Amino acid sequence: MALLTPEDLANMTDALVENDRLITELTTYSLDGLCRKIYGTAPAKEKVAIIPITAGGGIIGSFSESLLFTVQHFGMDGFITENTDVAGWYEAVTKGADIILMADDLAYIAHNLRNGKIAHNQICTGRIYAEILCHAKGGKDGGDDKDVLVLGLGKVGTPALETFLNEKFNVYVFDVDSNRVNEIASQYPVFKYDSEKEPKSFFKIFEATPCPDTISESVLKQNSIVSTPGIPLGISDELIEKYNVRVVQEPLGIGTLSMLYAVF
Numbered sequence: 001m002a003l004l005t006p007e008d009l010a011n012m013t014d015a016l017v018e019n020d021r022l023i024t025e026l027t028t029y030s031l032d033g034l035c036r037k038i039y040g041t042a043p044a045k046e047k048v049a050i051i052p053i054t055a056g057g058g059i060i061g062s063f064s065e066s067l068l069f070t071v072q073h074f075g076m077d078g079f080i081t082e083n084t085d086v087a088g089w090y091e092a093v094t095k096g097a098d099i100i101l102m103a104d105d106l107a108y109i110a111h112n113l114r115n116g117k118i119a120h121n122q123i124c125t126g127r128i129y130a131e132i133l134c135h136a137k138g139g140k141d142g143g144d145d146k147d148v149l150v151l152g153l154g155k156v157g158t159p160a161l162e163t164f165l166n167e168k169f170n171v172y173v174f175d176v177d178s179n180r181v182n183e184i185a186s187q188y189p190v191f192k193y194d195s196e197k198e199p200k201s202f203f204k205i206f207e208a209t210p211c212p213d214t215i216s217e218s219v220l221k222q223n224s225i226v227s228t229p230g231i232p233l234g235i236s237d238e239l240i241e242k243y244n245v246r247v248v249q250e251p252l253g254i255g256t257l258s259m260l261y262a263v264f
């Protein structure tokens with residue numbers, strides 16, 4: 001899994017606030033409101049403990065602080081444990097935490113100690129970024145509002161395509177790993193997107209890859225919406241400006257709020 005860097009998180013607080021505004025403009029739901037709608041849950045004064053984990057690559061600068069900002073920004077009570085790892089878990093529980101947030105290099109989870117629910121960041125991230133596109137108001141020409149292009153069929157992209165299929169979208173998929181495309185196409189009723197054989201542009205594009213410039217001019221329309229957890233951003237500033245593309249992208253907070261609503 002591509003690991004976050006402190007640089008990825010440098011502008012996270014501004015990005016979360018700005019993306020919440022954009023999500024509201026596109027969907028009429030605030031991020032908080034959209035999470036309530038898709039999960040059917042709501043916070044009930046849970047105390048959230050964030051436990052720094054030293055395993056693997058170790059602590060990532062401002063990772064825990066970014067989680068605390070997210071928790072508090074959406075009105076919840078949270079704290080970062082003074083201790084790490086097992087000692088941090090003990091501290092969290094003895095301080096009355098209801099929900100634990102913690103991440104090593106292989107998994108970032110939310111665990112509700114009261115109801116037993118557990119959520120995984122990659123699944124919840126794929127779902128919320130897909131739901132943002134599902135709820136985004138259609139293009140001026142309307143018709144293709146149910147078409148969506150999914151770029152990147154990994155641990156985030158797969159839950160996203162499942163969300164689009166559940167919402168009855170026509171899902172076009174692409175991945176540089178053709179074996180992965182064939183595997184997905186054998187499991188799900190999706191269309192393999194091939195820009196050479198059948199060029200097609202999309203109003204709604206989802207991207208979850210670790211590469212830049214994955215979104216080419218050929219797939220864009222005027223006013224396209226790109227919903228992408230992918231880091232780095234998969235579309236150039238030039239194309240964003242030329243096609244007035246609205247881009248929903250933020251490194252950690254949107255996926256974290258989705259995880260919390262999944263365990264309330």
Ligand SMILES: NC(=O)C1=CN([C@@H]2O[C@H](COP(=O)(O)OP(=O)(O)OC[C@H]3O[C@@H](n4cnc5c(N)ncnc54)[C@H](O)[C@@H]3O)[C@@H](O)[C@H]2O)C=CC1
Pocket residue numbers: 001002003121122125151152153154155156157174175176177180208209210211214228229230231232250251252253254255256
């Ligand atoms: N913003 C957020 O909250 C989060 C962001 N991420 C980011 O999302 C991205 C995807 O994460 P995962 O799904 O866990 O990774 P993954 O490695 O499971 O999947 C990535 C997929 O993208 C494909 N790919 C790579 N280059 C491509 C290209 N040029 N065009 C099309 N497909 C390409 C790979 O073949 C792979 O199938 C990563 O950049 C990760 O850092 C992950 C979780 C949360």
Ligand SMILES: NCCC[C@@H](N)C(=O)NCCCC[C@H](N)C(=O)O
Pocket residue numbers: 001002003004005051052053054055058059060061063064103104105106108121251252255
């Ligand atoms: N964008 C959300 C997904 C994050 C994931 N790509 C990652 O960097 N995981 C490693 C996090 C390690 C955190 C560290 N153990 C700490 O506790 O500071």
